[in-house]
Amino acid sequence: MTDPRRTGIPEVDALINTREAEQRTLDELIVVHKAENTVTTARSADLLAQQAAARRRWAAAKGLLTKAQELGGAVEIAAARERRDRAYVELERISDAVTREMQLITSARLDDLGKTMLQMRRSWDAGSAVIDALARPARHEPPGGGR
Template identity: 40%
Template sequence: MNPDEHRPVDPELDTLREAADTAYRKFAEHATVTSAENAVANARATMLRDESTKAFRRISSMRGQVTRAQKDGDAVKIAAAHEKLKQAEADFDRISNACLEEGWQIVEAETDRTATTLALMRESWDAGDAVIEALRRPNERPM
């Protein structure tokens, strides 16, 4: 049984229902895509965090080499360890700056998607409210 077959013909209400259905579909499609995009963005953010952490750990490792070289007392080893530490710090700066930049891009994109989601949600709710309001005043509509 089709629930619409006993419904009176009301072009205004039909137009409002179509608009509400369209707004909801638009919102639902966007929400589905946004969910997938956010999953990818979160995975990438985790990768960026891991890259930065790995680079920072290299600094810690190089500091350990400097300490061991200093305990050994060999000037050549000390100089080499300091050079490796300096390179690890430069690598960390480069990697962490790149990770921060990409991280901000991810956050901005997620913020934009969230704003769009909320706007589409509002449009869907408003369209649904229009249908409900029209159903509340049946005497004002042609039957």
């Protein structure tokens, strides 16, 4: 039984094989890209949640400082100011770490996208080579279709 995707012309069939191999490689890259996207989306959400929680802790500490300032008491104010300052240092530390990791994630995703786009070009070029080969008259045929 013959393969309906083959022409029986060795040169064209070789180009078809190349095109199919390039497409398989592209398909694999796309599957990996989708899986990595799922993971990086979850990680990004986790990082942003950590940052938001740190920001809420800092805001709460600022609120406690305001309350302490309204109620008086130097010891309470000093303690509240220290809590606010620690919360801000923590917020900055977490925000810096989140920014660094998000930059790494973005850089890796851009590299991955570049590789996928390059493979897409290879697959398309291989498909174009098949079309071009099929559009050329066969070598055993005289120009004009043998008439």
